[in-house]
Amino acid sequence: MLVIGLTGGIATGKSTVSAQFAKQGIPLIDADVLARQVVEPGTRAYKQIVAHFGPDILREDGYLDRPKLGQVVFSDEQKRKKLNSIVHPAVSRAMVWQVLKYWLAGHKLCLLDIPLLVEVGLYKWVGKVIVVYCSKEIQLQRLMARDKSTAEAASARLAAQLPIVDKLKLADQVIDNSGTVSDLQKQVSTSIQKLNEEAGWFWMVSWILPPIGIASAAVILSWRAFIRSRRK
Numbered sequence: 001m002l003v004i005g006l007t008g009g010i011a012t013g014k015s016t017v018s019a020q021f022a023k024q025g026i027p028l029i030d031a032d033v034l035a036r037q038v039v040e041p042g043t044r045a046y047k048q049i050v051a052h053f054g055p056d057i058l059r060e061d062g063y064l065d066r067p068k069l070g071q072v073v074f075s076d077e078q079k080r081k082k083l084n085s086i087v088h089p090a091v092s093r094a095m096v097w098q099v100l101k102y103w104l105a106g107h108k109l110c111l112l113d114i115p116l117l118v119e120v121g122l123y124k125w126v127g128k129v130i131v132v133y134c135s136k137e138i139q140l141q142r143l144m145a146r147d148k149s150t151a152e153a154a155s156a157r158l159a160a161q162l163p164i165v166d167k168l169k170l171a172d173q174v175i176d177n178s179g180t181v182s183d184l185q186k187q188v189s190t191s192i193q194k195l196n197e198e199a200g201w202f203w204m205v206s207w208i209l210p211p212i213g214i215a216s217a218a219v220i221l222s223w224r225a226f227i228r229s230r231r232k
């Protein structure tokens, strides 16, 4: 199975792109969705967050007050690091299980929508990296419009992520989302076609003979690491 990491900056259009992949029947694993599931009341991560940040960040129904917690962590790097250290391992574990499930089901492609793919180093574990890009000005406008947030709050979220130019350096495919949604859809169709061609027929051999799958994944990931080290 070809595992594809989809990333970009906040509000550059990852969800809009991943929705189109899902529409084409390509299994999608969304890190933002998993990051919500792993902090539901009763989970280990939930208990750790409440123990660290206090009950003030809870709503009356016991769920996390996400906007409130967002205000806390996007204005304080140490607190954000603490939250990340609680949530990210739980998200990574959930992701591995989902990838395994899709692989067992015999899928050819699988898309991981991970906003922090580069920041947390998960790009090293995928077969292709797609970066959804738009200019910083458009990104801020779309973020403020979607979240109904102020320029200050939107900029704080933007500042919590690596500049998009650093992510572009690691991209196998770049999707430019500076235009209309219909421009975006055309690029996504081309991208899916290319990925299907690149996955070819070998994924089937890897699926039928798992040792070959594991060996070829190890070779491909090592080769990609080698190429990245040569580019530095």
Ligand SMILES: CC(C)(COP(=O)(O)OP(=O)(O)OC[C@H]1O[C@@H](n2cnc3c(N)ncnc32)[C@H](O)[C@@H]1O)[C@@H](O)C(=O)NCCC(=O)NCCS
Binding pocket: 009, 010, 011, 031, 032, 035, 066, 067, 069, 070, 073, 080, 083, 084, 087, 088, 091, 114, 115, 116, 157, 160, 161
């Ligand atoms: C701080 C929280 C509670 C705010 O929740 P809220 O519902 O307002 O935002 P949501 O989770 O939908 O995230 C929206 C976008 O913010 C950006 N973002 C979220 N968390 C982070 C982070 N820790 N660092 C940088 N950017 C982040 C991503 O681009 C994401 O797509 C939440 O984002 C969170 O728990 N973050 C830590 C976990 C995380 O890193 N999630 C991102 C994917 S693993």
Ligand SMILES: Nc1ncnc2c1ncn2[C@@H]1O[C@H](COP(=O)(O)OP(=O)(O)OP(=O)(O)O)[C@@H](O)[C@H]1O
Binding pocket: 008, 009, 010, 011, 012, 013, 014, 015, 016, 017, 032, 115, 142, 143, 145, 146, 177, 178, 179, 180, 181, 182, 184
């Ligand atoms: N080409 C476009 N033209 C106009 N609006 C767009 C376009 N693409 C996406 N949007 C809008 O911009 C906002 C951000 O897009 P989207 O939610 O897909 O970004 P995202 O990268 O998934 O964000 P996040 O990092 O928060 O998960 C949404 O309101 C979406 O409808």
